[in-house]
């Protein structure tokens with residue numbers, strides 16, 4: 001009984017702190033709803049595709065951890081939390097830290113412009129799966145940018161930069177209480 005309660009609390013913790021990702025999915029699905037209104041039809045596959053598309057740009061983070069950001073203090077802290085199984089500290093660290101990770105390769109206005117162009121092209125060729133996919137990706141970038149302004153008060157400087165900057169190392173401080 002106690003154990004299952006702890007587990008539910010654990011899931012609640014993850015959901016609450018993972019709300020950033022939930023909002024991404026929500027916005028992707030919202031995009032499908034707008035399209036449904038516009039085209040007067042709904043294909044269930046669009047919902048899955050939009051959910052996928054709304055997360056897809058965050059491949060950037062995996063790329064960062066696995067390649068060019070591997071030696072950054074940010075990555076090293078995350079690895080040490082995984083090694084020591086400090087899951088809660090890890091989740092909180094990523095929650096605040098991913099906002100300060102200014103070194104992402106594709107989180108910039110150029111990628112955004114390109115994907116918007118793909119979306120518009122798909123629209124003109126009535127390639128609906130493309131409109132769904134690229135449009136939901138666009139919502140990801142828009143939300144990230146909005147959140148930057150809300151959380152940080154400014155746009156992270158990765159947005160204006162094409163690619164990443166080796167000289168720039170971002171490492172947020174470790175949250176105090178687990």
Ligand SMILES: [Zn+2]
Nearest residue numbers: 057058140144
């Ligand atoms: Zn993102």
